[in-house]
Amino acid sequence: MQKFSLHTHTLGFDGQQTELEMLQQAEALGWSHIGISNHFIVHPNIKKSPMYYYAEKGNYAAIYSESFDEAVSKFASHYQRIDEINQTSKIKILKGMEVDYFDNDNWRDGFAKAIAYLKPDYVIGSAHFVERQNILYNSHDVRTASQVEQNWMLHRYWQNVRAAAGSNLFNFMAHLDLLKKVNLGSSAEWLDDEQKTIDIIKESGMAIELNSSAFKFCAEPYPSKRIMQMAGEADIPVIISDDAHKSAQLGSYFEQTEEMAKNCGIKKFLTPCDIMERRLNHKLPSKLLINSRNRF
Ligand SMILES: [Zn+2]
Numbered sequence: 001m002q003k004f005s006l007h008t009h010t011l012g013f014d015g016q017q018t019e020l021e022m023l024q025q026a027e028a029l030g031w032s033h034i035g036i037s038n039h040f041i042v043h044p045n046i047k048k049s050p051m052y053y054y055a056e057k058g059n060y061a062a063i064y065s066e067s068f069d070e071a072v073s074k075f076a077s078h079y080q081r082i083d084e085i086n087q088t089s090k091i092k093i094l095k096g097m098e099v100d101y102f103d104n105d106n107w108r109d110g111f112a113k114a115i116a117y118l119k120p121d122y123v124i125g126s127a128h129f130v131e132r133q134n135i136l137y138n139s140h141d142v143r144t145a146s147q148v149e150q151n152w153m154l155h156r157y158w159q160n161v162r163a164a165a166g167s168n169l170f171n172f173m174a175h176l177d178l179l180k181k182v183n184l185g186s187s188a189e190w191l192d193d194e195q196k197t198i199d200i201i202k203e204s205g206m207a208i209e210l211n212s213s214a215f216k217f218c219a220e221p222y223p224s225k226r227i228m229q230m231a232g233e234a235d236i237p238v239i240i241s242d243d244a245h246k247s248a249q250l251g252s253y254f255e256q257t258e259e260m261a262k263n264c265g266i267k268k269f270l271t272p273c274d275i276m277e278r279r280l281n282h283k284l285p286s287k288l289l290i291n292s293r294n295r296f
């Protein structure tokens with residue numbers, strides 16, 4: 001069974017325990033690695049979006065930033081704590097981030113600068129939102145939208161996943177069919193979007209995550225069995241994640257996920273070293289190098 005997870009969250013973002021507590025549990029489990037990948041979500045209108053009110057109420061609004069400066073300062077102190085722990089720990093915490101991709105030049109430029117400054121060990125691509133007229137809608141907003149809007153949003157969701165997967169900015173893609181969380185996207189209508197997404201992932205040489213946290217509410221990980229079968233046929237490499245928000249969740253449902261993946265024809269299970277070897281396109285755009293204001 002896989003003895004690591006690269007997709008976990010900690011206190012100060014939306015996790016419930018410290019970096020050290022997560023590491024101690026990983027050591028207790030006899031793991032080879034643990035990576036911490038808090039949310040890196042930057043959008044100028046994030047605080048004007050409907051879900052922000054609930055995030056404040058639920059005390060996890062820290063995962064949202066209006067600017068790259070704001071996100072970078074949160075990550076700088078978090079990574080500094082990891083560096084300090086790593087000086088004496090047996091296994092080293094890998095520095096990751098779970099990044100929401102927004103498909104525009106301003107976002108890509110800001111992200112490139114943030115990466116150049118923070119130097120994470122790996123970055124996970126994700127889509128938790130559908131952007132519409134510069135406002136972000138999360139899965140619960142999509143669930144409560146009218147039928148026509150919901151269909152538009154679901155298509156938009158998959159487009160964004162494909163744009164992220166094809167961007168070559170990420171080491172692997174998180175929870176492909178996240179909208180399953182609100183019981184959306186499982187009808188045959190979405191097979192075409194799913195297959196197109198798998199095709200782009202294949203073309204770009206990308207890996208996907210099998211996220212075991214979906215077992216908490218359904219009998220499969222993200223993505224679904226049918227997407228895992230597409231991934232198996234395309235010979236796409238995978239990594240299993242728990243998306244742990246507390247130490248007790250580390251490694252949960254890993255056996256079931258691995259067994260189901262093998263039954264779906266998945267053969268390539270990657271190690272953290274495989275993941276970090278992937279060459280990404282994190283070069284700063286040339287205009288930024290010339291006019292760099294180095295705000296971070
Ligand atoms: Zn996520």
Ligand SMILES: [Zn+2]
Pocket residue numbers: 007008009098243
């Ligand atoms: Zn996560």
